[in-house]
Amino acid sequence: MTLQLVQVNFKAGDDSALGRFWAEALGWGISSEAPGVTNLEPVGFDWPDPAAVCVDLVRVPNPETVKYRVHLELATASEAHHAELVERLKGLGATSADEVQGAAVPWTVMADPEGNMFSVLEPRELYRDTGPIGAVVVECADPRAMVRFWGEAIDWAVHELTDDRALLRSVKGVGPYLEFRRTPDDEVTWNRVHLDVMSNPVSDQAKEVARLEGLGATRADVGQGDVSWVVLADPEGNEFCVLGRG
Known part of the structure; x- marks a missing residue:
C-alpha cells in the first residue's frame, strides 16, 4: 500500500484571497x-510528508455548486x-457560525471568508503534537464502513473506532x-472541500486507482476533463482525487 493523504483541496471563488486567509490562520507559507x-x-x-x-x-467559476462533507x-x-486564535481569525475575515452547532460546546465553529465551515478546538491532549490542523473531519453515515474503505486505502493506522467516530493517523x-464522524443527513453542513491522495512512487497511480476501485471506490466525473489526477468517490459518495504527475 503506497497511498498517502497529502492535502485538502478547497474550491474557491478567489484562491489568492482565500489562500492569504488560510496562510495567516495556519502560519504557513x-x-x-x-x-x-x-x-x-x-x-x-x-512535500509530501x-x-x-x-x-x-x-479557483472555479461557481464554487457554490460543488459540495463536500469535509472540514x-x-x-x-x-x-x-x-x-487569541478566534479573535485573530475574526480580524482576518472569519465569522462566527456557532448557530450551526446548536448546543453549547467548548470549541468554536467559524466560517472562512468564502463560507467554508471549520472549528477552533479547545485544548486537547490528543492534538498537542499535530501542528495547527488537529483533524481533517469527514462527516458520514457509518464511520465503521468508512474505516473499512479508508483504512485500506491509505497508509494510516486506526486509533479509535466506535459507531459514532473513527480516528486515523x-x-x-x-x-x-x-x-x-457520524452525522445525521439533516445535520450535514455542505462545503467545498475534498481530500487528495498520492501514490509513492507517483508512477503507481494507475495501480492504486485499480486497487481503490477493488475496495469499493467508483469513478466520478466533476467536469475535470483531461487532467493528471483521477477523481474517485468513496463508498458514501465523497469525491477525492488520486494525484498523478503533472
Whole structure:
C-alpha cells in the first residue's frame, strides 16, 4: 500500500484571497503552481510528508455548486491560545457560525471568508503534537464502513473506532488525524472541500486507482476533463482525487 493523504483541496471563488486567509490562520507559507491555484504548506516543508496535510485552493467559476462533507479543525495549546486564535481569525475575515452547532460546546465553529465551515478546538491532549490542523473531519453515515474503505486505502493506522467516530493517523505518528464522524443527513453542513491522495512512487497511480476501485471506490466525473489526477468517490459518495504527475 503506497497511498498517502497529502492535502485538502478547497474550491474557491478567489484562491489568492482565500489562500492569504488560510496562510495567516495556519502560519504557513504560500505559493502558486499555476494561475488559479494557491498552495499552502509549512515554511521549509518538503512535500509530501505525513508531518502535515497541506492545503490547495483552486479557483472555479461557481464554487457554490460543488459540495463536500469535509472540514478542518484547528488545534490550540491553551484556553488563552484558543481565545487569541478566534479573535485573530475574526480580524482576518472569519465569522462566527456557532448557530450551526446548536448546543453549547467548548470549541468554536467559524466560517472562512468564502463560507467554508471549520472549528477552533479547545485544548486537547490528543492534538498537542499535530501542528495547527488537529483533524481533517469527514462527516458520514457509518464511520465503521468508512474505516473499512479508508483504512485500506491509505497508509494510516486506526486509533479509535466506535459507531459514532473513527480516528486515523499516519503510521509514523505525526501530523493531523483523519476523523470520520457520524452525522445525521439533516445535520450535514455542505462545503467545498475534498481530500487528495498520492501514490509513492507517483508512477503507481494507475495501480492504486485499480486497487481503490477493488475496495469499493467508483469513478466520478466533476467536469475535470483531461487532467493528471483521477477523481474517485468513496463508498458514501465523497469525491477525492488520486494525484498523478503533472
